[in-house]
Amino acid sequence: MPVRFARHSEVDVLIIGAGPAGLMCANALANARVNVRIVDQRAFKITAGYGDGISPRTIELLQSYGLAERLLKECSQIHLAAFYNPSSTGGIELTKRTSNITAPSARYPFEAALHQGAIQDIFLDSMSSLGVEVERSTMPTSIELSKNEDELTDPTSYPVRVVLQRLDQSEDEQEEIVHAKFVIGGDGAHSWTRKQFDITMDGEQSDAIWGVVDFVPDTDFPDIRNKCLAQSNYGSMFLLPREEDRVRAYVQLEDRDVINPVTGRVDKDRMGPEEILQTAQKSLKPYKLTRKSEFLWWTIYSVGQRVASKFSIKNRIFVAGDACHTHSPKAGKRPKFSPFPGLVTMELPGQGMNASINDSHNLAWKVAQVIRGWADMSLLSTYESERRKFALELIAFDKMWSTLVCEKPLTEQNSDGVSSEHVLKTFQTDFTSGIGIHYHPSVVVNDTYQELASGLVLGKRVPPYKFMRAADGRPFELQDLLPSDSLFKLLVFTGEFSDPLQQARVESMVADLQKPQSFLNRYATPGDSRFDVITISKDRKDKFDFLQLPTLLRSHWSKAFVDDTDPTGSFGGEGYSYFGVGSEGALVAVRPDGYVGAIAPLDRAEVLDAYFASFMKIPA
Numbered sequence: 236m237p238v239r240f241a242r243h244s245e246v247d248v249l250i251i252g253a254g255p256a257g258l259m260c261a262n263a264l265a266n267a268r269v270n271v272r273i274v275d276q277r278a279f280k281i282t283a284g285y286g287d288g289i290s291p292r293t294i295e296l297l298q299s300y301g302l303a304e305r306l307l308k309e310c311s312q313i314h315l316a317a318f319y320n321p322s323s324t325g326g327i328e329l330t331k332r333t334s335n336i337t338a339p340s341a342r343y344p345f346e347a348a349l350h351q352g353a354i355q356d357i358f359l360d361s362m363s364s365l366g367v368e369v370e371r372s373t374m375p376t377s378i379e380l381s382k383n384e385d386e387l388t389d390p391t392s393y394p395v396r397v398v399l400q401r402l403d404q405s406e407d408e409q410e411e412i413v414h415a416k417f418v419i420g421g422d423g424a425h426s427w428t429r430k431q432f433d434i435t436m437d438g439e440q441s442d443a444i445w446g447v448v449d450f451v452p453d454t455d456f457p458d459i460r461n462k463c464l465a466q467s468n469y470g471s472m473f474l475l476p477r478e479e480d481r482v483r484a485y486v487q488l489e490d491r492d493v494i495n496p497v498t499g500r501v502d503k504d505r506m507g508p509e510e511i512l513q514t515a516q517k518s519l520k521p522y523k524l525t526r527k528s529e530f531l532w533w534t535i536y537s538v539g540q541r542v543a544s545k546f547s548i549k550n551r552i553f554v555a556g557d558a559c560h561t562h563s564p565k566a567g568k569r570p571k572f573s574p575f576p577g578l579v580t581m582e583l584p585g586q587g588m589n590a591s592i593n594d595s596h597n598l599a600w601k602v603a604q605v606i607r608g609w610a611d612m613s614l615l616s617t618y619e620s621e622r623r624k625f626a627l628e629l630i631a632f633d634k635m636w637s638t639l640v641c642e643k644p645l646t647e648q649n650s651d652g653v654s655s656e657h658v659l660k661t662f663q664t665d666f667t668s669g670i671g672i673h674y675h676p677s678v679v680v681n682d683t684y685q686e687l688a689s690g691l692v693l694g695k696r697v698p699p700y701k702f703m704r705a706a707d708g709r710p711f712e713l714q715d716l717l718p719s720d721s722l723f724k725l726l727v728f729t730g731e732f733s734d735p736l737q738q739a740r741v742e743s744m745v746a747d748l749q750k751p752q753s754f755l756n757r758y759a760t761p762g763d764s765r766f767d768v769i770t771i772s773k774d775r776k777d778k779f780d781f782l783q784l785p786t787l788l789r790s791h792w793s794k795a796f797v798d799d800t801d802p803t804g805s806f807g808g809e810g811y812s813y814f815g816v817g818s819e820g821a822l823v824a825v826r827p828d829g830y831v832g833a834i835a836p837l838d839r840a841e842v843l844d845a846y847f848a849s850f851m852k853i854p855a
C-alpha cells in the first residue's frame with residue numbers, strides 16, 4: 236500500500252466559511268496586505284436568497300472599504316415603512332406610513348435591499364482584485380491549538396494546525412495540513428469551528444416559523460415598494476422591496492402546517508413556495524398579489540436568539556457572524572395585543588448579516604495590527620468584549636421590542652397601555668440602524684475628556700460631516716478621510732489658527748507631538764506609517780493660508796481642512812458645534828475601524844501617548 240504524504244503549508248490567517256462574515260474578513264485582511272486564505276465547503280457561490288437588508292451603518296463601513304458605490308447601484312433603497320391592520324370590512328387597511336430608518340446622523344438614512352449572493356459578489360470581486368480567491372469544496376476535518384504558552388504568546392508563531400480536505404480532488408491530493416497564526420470560523424449557525432472547542436450557544440429558539448419567497452409581483456398594493464408589515468385576520472406578513480422589480484414576502488406559518496409531528500422539526504416537504512404565496516395572498520386582501528416570474532428563491536425557517544459563550548480561544552481562534560450569534564431575522568414572539576395590531580413581528584432590520592459584517596470589521600484590523608507587530612496580542616481580547624456585548628444588547632433589544640409590541644395598546648379604557656408613538660420611537664432608535672453601536676472603555680476606548688468633543692462619542696463611530704479642504708476649497712466628507720486602511724487617524728481640531736493666542740497653543744502642541752517619547756515618534760515605522768494626521772481649523776476658506784500650519788499638520792496639502800461653508804455657501808461651516816468642539820480645539824484619535832478611541836486637550840498630548848502605549852508595540 237503506497238504511503239500518502241499530506242502537503243504542509245503556513246498562512247497568517249485561515250478563514251473557514253465564505254459567507255458575509257468570512258468574506259468581509261478576508262477582504263479586510265487582504266486590504267491590509269495580510270497573508271490570508273479562505274475556504275468553503277460549498278462548491279459554488281450562492282446566487283440568490285438569504286439575508287438582504289443592509290443597515291445604514293453597514294453601508295457606511297462598506298464605503299470605508301470603497302465598496303458602497305456598487306451596493307448602492309444594485310440595491311433597492313428602502314426609505315419608508317408602512318403598517319397595515321385589519322379593516323372593518325375584513326381585509327387590511329393602511330394604519331401608518333413612516334420613515335423606515337430614523338437615525339439623524341446616518342450618512343445613508345435608508346436600508347439597502349439586495350440578495351445576499353449579490354452582496355457576497357461585491358466582496359468576492361474586491362478580494363479577487365487583491366489576489367485572494369475562495370478555495371471551494373474544501374473543509375476542515377480537524378483543528379488543534381498548541382498548548383505551549385510560549386508559542387501562544389508569540390505573534391510570529393503558527394500555533395493552529397488545521398487539516399483541510401479537498402472534496403473535488405483525487406484521493407492522494409485531498410489532504411493538506413495548514414499551520415496558521417490565526418483561524419477565524421465564519422462557518423455559520425452550525426459552526427464546525429465552534430463545536431470543535433465545545434463553545435456553547437446560550438439563548439432560546441424563536442417560536443416563529445417563517446415562509447419566505449422572492450419573486451416579481453403583479454399587484455395593486457400601493458406599498459409594494461415600501462417595507463410593509465401587515466396583519467390580517469388570516470395572519471401576518473411582511474413585504475420587502477428588492478433590487479429591480481423584485482420583492483420578498485415573509486409569511487408567518489402555523490406550526491401544524493410545517494412541523495413534522497414525528498421529528499418535531501420544520502419539514503420543507505410539507506409546504507412549497509406556491510402555498511407560502513397563497514398564505515400571503517390571503518393576508519393582503521383586498522389587494523391582489525400574484526407573481527409575474529418564477530420563484531427566485533424560497534425557504535421555510537425558524538432561528539434562535541443565541542449568543543456563544545466565547546468568541547475566541549486564546550486569541551488564536553475566533554468565531555464571527557452566525558457562528559457566534561443568531562437572531563430571528565424578522566420575527567419577535569407572537570403578541571396577544573399590539574398597538575399596531577398588524578405588528579406581530581416588527582423586525583430589527585436584518586441584523587444577522589449586518590452583525591456578521593460588523594464582527595469582521597471589528598476583528599480584521601486588530602488581527603492585522605498584531606500580525607504586523609504593531610500591537611500587543613492583548614488587543615485581540617477587545618474583539619470578544621466589544622462584539623459579544625453588542626450581540627447580547629441586540630438580543631436584549633429584540634426581546635424588549637417583542638415584549639413592547641405584546642403590550643395592550645393605549646386607549647381611553649386602558650390608560651396604562653403603550654402608545655403607537657412609543658413603539659415606533661423604540662423601533663426607530665439608532666441602535667436598529669447600527670449607528671448606535673457603542674463600545675465601552677477598554678485599552679482601545681478611553682473614557683476621559685469626552686466634554687472636549689461631545690459629538691464625537693468615545694466608543695462610537697465618527698458621524699458624517701463635510702469640511703472644506705483648505706488648499707482648494709473642495710468639500711470632503713469626514714468619513715471618507717477615515718478609510719479602513721489599518722491606520723489610526725489623529726484629528727487635530729486646531730481652533731481658530733489665525734488667532735495668535737490659539738496659534739501659540741497649536742505650536743506648543745506640535746512641539747509636544749515631535750518629542751521622541753510622543754506616540755508619533757515612539758511607534759514610527761519607517762516607510763509604513765501607522766498614523767494619518769488630519770487637521771481641521773476653525774478658519775475661513777477665503778482668509779486662511781494653510782501653509783502657515785506647522786508641517787506636521789499638513790504632511791500633504793490634502794490633509795488640512797477648514798470648518799467653513801462650501802464655495803457656493805450651501806452647506807458646512809458648523810462642524811465644530813456639531814461635534815461639540817470648542818474654540819480651544821481638541822485632539823481626537825480615531826481607530827482604524829472608524830470608532831472614536833481617545834480625546835485629549837491640545838496641551839495634554841501625553842494622554843494620547845498613554846492611550847497608544849496601552850496596546851501598541853515599539854517596532855522590533
Ligand SMILES: Cc1cc2nc3c(=O)[nH]c(=O)nc-3n(C[C@H](O)[C@H](O)[C@H](O)COP(=O)(O)OP(=O)(O)OC[C@H]3O[C@@H](n4cnc5c(N)ncnc54)[C@H](O)[C@@H]3O)c2cc1C
Pocket residue numbers: 251252253254255256257274275276277285286287288351373374375421422423424426427428447534536555556557558564584585586587588589590591
Ligand atoms: C431566509 C433567511 C432570511 C434572512 N434574512 C436576513 C436579512 O434580511 N438580513 C440579514 O441581515 N440577515 C438575514 N438572514 C441571516 C443571514 O443570512 C445570516 O445572518 C448571514 O448569512 C450570516 O453570515 P455568516 O457569514 O456568519 O454565515 P453564513 O452566511 O451561514 O456563511 C457560512 C459559510 O460557511 C460555510 N461553511 C459552513 N460550515 C463549513 C465547514 N465545516 N467548512 C467549510 N465551510 C463551511 C457555508 O458553506 C457558508 O458559505 C437571513 C437568513 C435566512 C436563512
